[in-house]
Structure formats: structure tokens, C-alpha cells
Amino acid sequence: xxxxxxxxxxxxxxxxxxxxxxxxxxxxxxxxxxxxxxxxxxxxxxxxxxxxxxxxxxxxxxxxxxxxxxxxxxxxxxxxxxxxxxxxxxxxxxxxxxxxxxxxxxxxxxxxxxxxxxxxxxxxxxxxxxxxxxxxxxxxxxxxxxxxxxxxxxxxxxxxxxxxxxxxxxxxxxxxxxxxxxxxxxxxxxxxxxxxxxxxxxxxxxxxxxxxxxxxxxxxxxxxxxxxxxxxxxx
Amino acid sequence: xxxxxxxxxxxxxxxxxxxxxxxxxxxxxxxxxxxxxxxxxxxxxxxxxxxxxxxxxxxxxxxxxxxxxxxxxxxxxxxxxxxxxxxxxxxxxxxxxxxxxxxxxxxxxxxxxxxxxxxxxxxxxxxxxxxxxxxxxxxxxxxxxxxxxxxxxxxxxxxxxxxxxxxxxxxxxxxxxxxxxxxxxxxxxxxxxxxxxxxxxxxxxxxxxxxxxxxxxxxxxxxxxxxxxxxxxxxxxxxxxxxxxxxxxxxxxxxx
Ligand SMILES: Nc1ncnc2c1ncn2[C@@H]1O[C@H](COP(=O)(O)OP(=O)(O)OP(=O)(O)O)[C@@H](O)[C@H]1O
Ligand SMILES: [Mg+2]
Numbered sequence: 001x002x003x004x005x006x007x008x009x010x011x012x013x014x015x016x017x018x019x020x021x022x023x024x025x026x027x028x029x030x031x032x033x034x035x036x037x038x039x040x041x042x043x044x045x046x047x048x049x050x051x052x053x054x055x056x057x058x059x060x061x062x063x064x065x066x067x068x069x070x071x072x073x074x075x076x077x078x079x080x081x082x083x084x085x086x087x088x089x090x091x092x093x094x095x096x097x098x099x100x101x102x103x104x105x106x107x108x109x110x111x112x113x114x115x116x117x118x119x120x121x122x123x124x125x126x127x128x129x130x131x132x133x134x135x136x137x138x139x140x141x142x143x144x145x146x147x148x149x150x151x152x153x154x155x156x157x158x159x160x161x162x163x164x165x166x167x168x169x170x171x172x173x174x175x176x177x178x179x180x181x182x183x184x185x186x187x188x189x190x191x192x193x194x195x196x197x198x199x200x201x202x203x204x205x206x207x208x209x210x211x212x213x214x215x216x217x218x219x220x221x222x223x224x225x226x227x228x229x230x231x232x233x234x235x
Numbered sequence: 236x237x238x239x240x241x242x243x244x245x246x247x248x249x250x251x252x253x254x255x256x257x258x259x260x261x262x263x264x265x266x267x268x269x270x271x272x273x274x275x276x277x278x279x280x281x282x283x284x285x286x287x288x289x290x291x292x293x294x295x296x297x298x299x300x301x302x303x304x305x306x307x308x309x310x311x312x313x314x315x316x317x318x319x320x321x322x323x324x325x326x327x328x329x330x331x332x333x334x335x336x337x338x339x340x341x342x343x344x345x346x347x348x349x350x351x352x353x354x355x356x357x358x359x360x361x362x363x364x365x366x367x368x369x370x371x372x373x374x375x376x377x378x379x380x381x382x383x384x385x386x387x388x389x390x391x392x393x394x395x396x397x398x399x400x401x402x403x404x405x406x407x408x409x410x411x412x413x414x415x416x417x418x419x420x421x422x423x424x425x426x427x428x429x430x431x432x433x434x435x436x437x438x439x440x441x442x443x444x445x446x447x448x449x450x451x452x453x454x455x456x457x458x459x460x461x462x463x464x465x466x467x468x469x470x471x472x473x474x475x476x477x478x479x480x481x482x483x484x485x486x487x488x489x490x491x
Contacts, residue, residue: 130320133290137308138337148337152324229324229365 019199024206027199034188035200039207041183045101045173046166046211049108053165057113061120062146082114086172090179104176104184111172112165119161123154156230159223166219170212185211236421237264237287237389241296244282255446256282260296262440262449267419271432271439273478279447280425281317284391287423288314300389310338313387315395317425319374321366321381327353328362331380340385352380355410357403372399376407383414392424396431405463408434412461429482433474434461441481450481 001021007013008020015023028035064071086107093103127150135145177186185204192200223230239262246254257279264270272280285291286298289308298305300312313334321330331349335341353359356376358369366374375398382390396404408431415422426432432439436455443450455474457465465471 130316130318131322133316134320134322134333135337136290137288137312137314138334139308139310140337144337149322152322155324227324229367 016196016198019202023199024202027197028203031200031203035185035203035207038183038185038188038204039211041181041187042170042173042177042185042208043211045104045108045176045184046169046215048101048105049112049172050166050169050215052105052109053113053116053169054162056109057116057120057161057165061117061124064117064121065124065150066142066146078114078117081110086111086175087179090176094180099180103180104173107176107179108169108172111175112168115164115168116158116161119157119164120154123157124150126157127153155227159219159227159230162219163216166215167212170208170215174208236266236268236301237423238262238299239283239286239296240298242286242293242298243295244279244286244291245294257286258446258448260447260449262452264421264423267421269415269422269435269437270424271436272423272425272442273427273429273432273439273482274442274447274450275444275482276427278442278444280442281393282447283442284314284393284423284425287389288312288391309389310385311388313382313385313390315375315379315382315390315392317393317397319366319371319378319398321374321377323366326363326365327358327369327377330366330377331384334381335384338385345384348386349380349384352383353377355414356380356407372403375399376403379407379411386418386420388420390420390422392422394425394427397427404431409462411435412459416460429475429478430466430471432478433457433471434463434466439474439478441478443481451477453477 005021008018013020019027060074064074089110090103090107093106097103097106124146131149131153132145135149140148173184174186174189177184178190181187185208188204189201192198192204239260242260243258244256246256248254260283272283274280282291286293287300287305289305289312292306300309321327322333325333328346328349329336331353332341332345335345335349350359350362353362356379358373358376358380361369361373366377369377375395379392379395382392396407399407412435424432424435426435433455439453439455441450441453442448453474455470457468457470457474
């Protein structure tokens with residue numbers, strides 16, 4: 001921080017290229033309400049997209065693991081959704097879904113869910129043969145095997161997927177806001193740079209990275225509190 | 236109680252290569268009999284146990300328990316795997332209770348039984364620990380408790396004492412014999428240790444490898460209850476010598 005401040009002053013970097021921290025801070029205190037409002041909007045999109053990723057990825061992964069035949073048709077479709085550039089997809093989605101929050105949540109979901117599906121499927125499939133045998137000896141049905149053995153076993157994998165997904169959710173939300181939004185930090189960055197309010201754009205950028213770090217840490221803490229065994233068994 | 240009738244099991248490796256794990260196994264184990272299975276590594280001992288457990292089906296011949304063909308795992312069978320195979324996310328107590336929960340017979344009495352079993356194998360006070368917080372031998376002992384939790388009529392044990400030190404091993408040998416006397420069951424017990432097999436068994440089944448066949452079934456005429464003093468008995472020596480001879484041929488006898 002200090003180095004940044006000093007570098008900006010010594011080298012006389014023009015404020016419209018890289019503003020000094022003091023300038024950004026002044027901007028944040030001045031436009032506090034504005035930035036907070038946009039932050040809330042972005043958070044909403046991130047969390048809705050993240051929630052959608054979880055709700056859809058889990059059953060999808062279960063289907064992929066339990067019916068190999070279906071998996072062969074689902075995987076190419078999933079890869080297809082990943083190879084379409086989301087920036088290009090966003091305007092199409094707006095036409096399809098209207099100019100509300102929906103297309104942004106969908107974009108966020110599309111960016112975030114893929115690694116989560118892969119991680120869950122890997123975990124569900126990776127259960128050692130002995131544990132499956134144990135389930136069979138205890139006369140577990142397919143459902144019991146899933147709930148009592150495969151899912152718990154997959155927990156460490158699911159959390160590494162969640163960590164990737166939450167980070168990507170922030171990226172996805174901002175991409176969506178670039179294309180179509182009247183609120184949100186992505187929107188703020190686009191509009192403020194258009195009006196040469198570079199300090200505001202930088203402020204939004206910093207808030208975004210803080211959101212990313214905080215949400216990531218929340219996932220880490222949830223894992224540590226609720227699944228302490230998962231940490232040491234995977235390391 | 237357990238009957239193998241000309242049972243064969245052939246495995247196909249991923250390369251397509253066929254391995255005959257066990258060939259033409261015929262063996263009758265009486266109700267409440269204690270039978271030990273010894274043989275060189277890879278001779279099909281675990282495979283035989285899995286057939287009895289209903290985890291594998293024979294390619295030819297049949298396996299039945301109590302006159303019924305074994306087609307899937309039965310609720311009156313308990314199994315101790317070669318590795319502890321505990322659920323890493325469940326406490327030791329929950330691991331021991333797992334079969335009871337899955338079969339829907341969990342009750343306060345079963346809880347008490349689990350605690351009593353854990354005490355019996357020297358794991359008292361560790362009920363709330365997670366498997367990774369226990370040594371390999373302790374985990375294996377928890378696995379033994381799990382197999383006993385629903386008091387099965389048939390107990391299949393795959394080298395249950397393999398990961399234990401000699402002292403604990405002797406202790407648990409006596410403990411197992413005591414459980415078997417107070418709660419009679421049919422036990423099929425795989426081991427690498429010839430003295431252990433002779434100490435425990437009514438009959439020792441010696442297997443040969445490639446393919447896995449029954450080489451000889453040996454009756455152990457030592458009185459019960461057994462104790463480690465019997466290791467000096469003539470019958471004990473006769474049995475261990477005979478088993479060695481079957482496994483290693485005449486080599487060990489010449490060296491001795
Ligand atoms: N699932 C399997 N797929 C392919 N081959 C197998 C499988 N299980 C066992 N085998 C083969 O069958 C043979 C017998 O294996 P098994 O595990 O029954 O031996 P074992 O007597 O228990 O050996 P050990 O004393 O080392 O445990 C071996 O040659 C093994 O390679
Ligand atoms: Mg084995």
C-alpha cells in the first residue's frame with residue numbers, strides 16, 4: 001500500500017491511469033452510499049448464482065455417476081456450455097429472459113457450476129471399493145449407499161469444488177453486469193471509467209476482490225466448522 | 236452351516252487376462268464350527284470369504300448358508316475386512332453401530348452392546364474419536380466390533396489380527412474364543428499365522444495357489460477351552476508341522 005502511494009507520488013503517475021490509494025480512499029468515503037448499494041446488488045447476483053450452482057450441480061453429478069449411459073450425453077453438453085463465451089451469451093440471454101436479474105444469475109451460474117459438477121462427480125466416483133463393499137454387507141440400497149457412503153466421502157471434493165465455484169461466481173456476476181445491468185460493481189466500473197472517474201472504478205475493483213476473499217473464507221470456515229474430519233483426511 | 240459345492244471364481248483383469256482365483260472348492264462347515272483358512276498370499280482366501288459373504292457370486296458351483304443359496308449379503312453374516320475399512324467421517328461408536336443403523340435395528344440396547352464390545356477389545360473411552368485418531372491396530376479392533384454388533388450367526392474374518400502386535404494378538408485370540416463360546420457362531424477365519432490357525436480352529440483348511448484349491452483339511456484335536464499353554468502340546472506341534480509341510484513342502488523340515 002505504502003509503496004503504491006509513494007510510487008504514485010514520486011513518479012507522478014496521472015490519476016486517470018492509476019490513482020493513489022489516498023485518492024481511492026477519498027473517493028470511497030465520498031461515495032460511500034453509492035458503492036454500498038452497488039455492492040449489495042453484486043452480492044445478490046453472486047449468491048443467487050452460487051446457490052443455483054449448488055442446487056443444480058449436486059443432482060447433476062449424482063445422475064452422471066449413477067447412470068454412465070446418460071453421463072455420455074450430459075458431458076458433451078456441459079462442455080458445450082463452457083466453451084461458449086459468456087460475454088457473447090449475455091445479450092442473447094437478456095433477449096430470452098428479459099432485462100431483469102435473471103440473465104445475470106444465469107450467467108453467474110454458467111460460469112461457476114462446471115468445476116463444481118466435476119468435483120462432486122469425482123468425489124462420488126472415488127469411493128474406495130472396500131467402503132462400497134461395506135455398504136453392501138450392511139444391505140444398503142442405492143439410495144442409502146449414496147446418502148450414507150458416497151456423499152459423505154465426497155465432502156472434501158465438494159468443498160474444493162465450492163471454493164472454485166464461489167470465486168468464479170464473483171467473476172461471472174461482474175461479466176454479467178458489464179453486459180447488462182443498471183446496478184452492481186461491474187456496472188459501476190463500466191460507467192465510472194466511461195466518465196473518467198478512475199478512482200471510483202478502482203474502489204469498485206478493490207471491493208470486488210474483498211468480496212471474493214471474504215466469500216472464499218466463508219466456505220473455508222464452513223468446512224472447518226461442520227466437517228473437521230474432511231480437512232485432515234484429505235491432507 | 237456354510238457349504239461350498241464345487242465353487243469356482245474367475246476374475247478378468249482389465250487387460251482381459253483371466254485369473255482363476257479359486258477352483259473347485261468343496262467345503263462343509265458345521266454350525267458353530269470354528270474353521271481357519273491358511274495358504275500362501277494370493278491363493279484365494281479373501282475370494283472364498285467374499286463368496287461366503289455374498290459379495291461375489293461363484294462362476295460355477297454354489298455357496299449356501301443354512302441350506303439357502305447365497306445370492307447377496309445376508310443380515311445374519313458379519314464380516315471383518317482385511318483392512319479396517321472404517322468410515323472416516325464417523326466416530327468409532329458410529330462406525331461400530333453402522334450395520335445396525337443400516338439394517339434398521341439400532342436401539343439403546345445396541346448402543347450398550349457397542350460400548351461393551353469396544354470395552355472388550357480395549358477401546359473403552361475412545362468411542363467419540365475419529366478413525367484417523369486411532370492406530371491401525373485400534374482401527375482393526377473397531378472393525379471387529381462392527382462385525383459383531385448385530386450378533387451374526389456367521390462371522391467371516393479376513394486376517395483380523397494382521398495389523399496387531401503379538402501381545403494384543405494373543406489377548407484378542409483369547410477374547411474371540413470367549414465370545415465364540417458365550418455367543419456361539421460359525422466362524423471362517425483367514426490368517427497368515429499357522430500357530431494362530433491351530434490355536435483357534437476346530438479344523439484348519441490349507442489352500443494351495445494357482446489356482447486356489449483346498450490342499451487338505453486338518454482336524455485339530457486340542458481340548459477346549461484353549462489357552463496358550465497348549466502351544467507345547469504334541470497335538471499342537473503335529474498340526475503346525477503338517478500345515479507347514481503342506482504350504483512349504485519338505486523344505487522347512489530339512490532346515491529344522
Ligand atoms: N477384483 C479382482 N479382480 C481381478 N483379480 C482379482 C480380484 N480379486 C482377487 N483377484 C485375484 O485372485 C487371486 C486371489 O486373490 P485373493 O485376494 O483371494 O487372495 P488372498 O489369498 O486373500 O491373498 P492375501 O493373503 O495376499 O490376502 C489373486 O491372484 C488376485 O490377483
Ligand atoms: Mg486376502
